[in-house]
Amino acid sequence: MALTLTLLTASAARTEKCEWCVQGNPAATVAALALGKLEPAEMLKSVRKQGICVRILDSGRRAPPGTFLWSTIEQPSGKLSDITKIPGLMGKTLCADELPIAKGCPTIVLASDGMKTTLVHEFLHVKQIAKDQAWCPLSKKTWETGKTSPEEQRVFLNREWDVHRWLLENLDALRPNIDDKIGIVSNTMDQARMRASFDADAAQYVEKMKLNEKLNGYVNEYTELLKASRAAARAGAGGATGAGGPKPSASPSPKPSPGALTEARTNDLAKPSLLHPNAKPAR
Numbered sequence: 001m002a003l004t005l006t007l008l009t010a011s012a013a014r015t016e017k018c019e020w021c022v023q024g025n026p027a028a029t030v031a032a033l034a035l036g037k038l039e040p041a042e043m044l045k046s047v048r049k050q051g052i053c054v055r056i057l058d059s060g061r062r063a064p065p066g067t068f069l070w071s072t073i074e075q076p077s078g079k080l081s082d083i084t085k086i087p088g089l090m091g092k093t094l095c096a097d098e099l100p101i102a103k104g105c106p107t108i109v110l111a112s113d114g115m116k117t118t119l120v121h122e123f124l125h126v127k128q129i130a131k132d133q134a135w136c137p138l139s140k141k142t143w144e145t146g147k148t149s150p151e152e153q154r155v156f157l158n159r160e161w162d163v164h165r166w167l168l169e170n171l172d173a174l175r176p177n178i179d180d181k182i183g184i185v186s187n188t189m190d191q192a193r194m195r196a197s198f199d200a201d202a203a204q205y206v207e208k209m210k211l212n213e214k215l216n217g218y219v220n221e222y223t224e225l226l227k228a229s230r231a232a233a234r235a236g237a238g239g240a241t242g243a244g245g246p247k248p249s250a251s252p253s254p255k256p257s258p259g260a261l262t263e264a265r266t267n268d269l270a271k272p273s274l275l276h277p278n279a280k281p282a283r
């Protein structure tokens with residue numbers, strides 16, 4: 001009996017409730033799943049109706065062939081480079097008044113070449129922020145100083161890990177495009193690597209979820225879609241393409257590699273220093 005109690009107590013301590021996590025938050029999960037089922041234009045409408053501002057900003061990047069672009073849904077209303085120089089940024093959630101672009105409302109910034117699920121990703125951050133006293137003051141301070149301590153970086157990394165795992169575990173319900181699948185799996189693997197020094201469970205999670213195998217499968221799927229769309233383009237002299245496949249590209253593209261869809265499409269990370277694993281921590 002005593003042993004059982006001890007084990008139960010130890011187990012309870014390990015599974016301590018995370019107040020701000022979207023994993024294990026049924027209301028956030030229901031809302032994000034509902035959002036993920038919508039068509040992109042309806043997703044924008046739905047998020048705005050919930051009092052969250054959304055801005056699509058031109059990243060100036062060339063997107064891989066056949067990938068989804070937010071700029072085809074809505075005209076960009078500015079340049080991403082005007083608010084950040086973070087390379088590869090696809091989306092960012094700003095607290096209300098954190099930057100001039102977020103005046104008066106929590107604001108989701110989407111890069112013109114962001115993935116469809118980037119909006120769900122950022123929406124999950126909005127849900128985290130709603131329950132997280134630490135986020136907004138820390139984020140604002142980081143924009144002002146451009147610095148984060150290792151402890152502060154961990155605060156951001158923990159929020160990213162929660163969102164990435166939620167997206168990965170709900171991926172099939174989000175009607176993902178092939179670039180969403182590749183992006184979410186590879187970004188989760190990147191996040192796990194960034195946690196290696198303080199979270200042994202992260203590498204185990206990658207193993208358990210078979211992320212390497214998943215990524216290879218998705219990359220093969222993308223390669224096949226690309227081949228099919230090119231064949232359709234040749235056969236139809238620019239005519240119809242297979243339903244749901246990548247659009248034919250005007251010029252031959254290089255053979256896709258596992259990083260082809262993601263190297264220019266790094267999922268949003270909270271701060272510049274986090275995007276550069278080799279950068280020295282602030283202190």
Ligand SMILES: [Zn+2]
Pocket residue numbers: 121125160163267268269270
């Ligand atoms: Zn994020």
